[in-house]
Amino acid sequence: MVRRDDMRYRLRASVIKAMAHPSRLQMLEALEAGELCVCELQRIVGSDISTVSKHLSVMKAAGLVEDEKRGLQVFYRLRVPCVLGFLECVEAVLESRTASGEVACLV
Amino acid sequence: MVRRDDMRYRLRASVIKAMAHPSRLQMLEALEAGELCVCELQRIVGSDISTVSKHLSVMKAAGLVEDEKRGLQVFYRLRVPCVLGFLECVEAVLESRTASGEVACLV
DNA sequence: GCCTTAATTGGCTATTTGGCAAAATAGAAG
């Protein structure tokens, strides 16, 4: 028995969770400039191609990106442009974190 | 051996990860109106008090919230007000998700 | 048809996370 509210927070969390990974953030940022093929994204993040593909499928399922196959390649692009805008806020959190003398390596 | 860039994305991801949980989102939203004690937050999310405390410590470590003990109670408040602003964007993602006919229960 | 390149999927393991319960800590009040 799941309350209506629970579902709302779960949905939101599912989107945020799909962003909550270094490689995925890096890919999202790279996609800000326009669509990229998987092979290009792989060069950018430097992980195994299967790992990159899995990350992309997570973000696709969350609605962050969409894909299109053209020839041999699959191109991914951001689905909602504002996605990266909120990183400014994340930076603000990080700044307030270091400003108050906390170690920067708290990862 | 960690590249400088890696660290940047890891730091960002650590902040986002701290938001990526239904209960934590609910608490952040509740804190938008002002500080609340742990006991109140527990009433809101309905989990075990130890679970709530752990969630709060995760968000505190990430720099999302700060705490202050007054008497027997510990009050938590948002550290960076913009934190909730980005939820609008998350909602946009969710809308685009349902708009394109995807099942809403993709949690 | 066969080979090559691009990407996804499945299988496996290691690590992290979430949640409850029990124990520990901290402050207030008697």
Added chain:
DNA sequence: CTTCTATTTTGCCAAATAGCCAATTAAGGC
């Protein structure tokens, strides 16, 4: 100093996640 209440910490277990490798699928070129 004992007790009560609020919170945190610890221990444990189940579930989810991340990453690599191998196998598979898909599209093109020959």
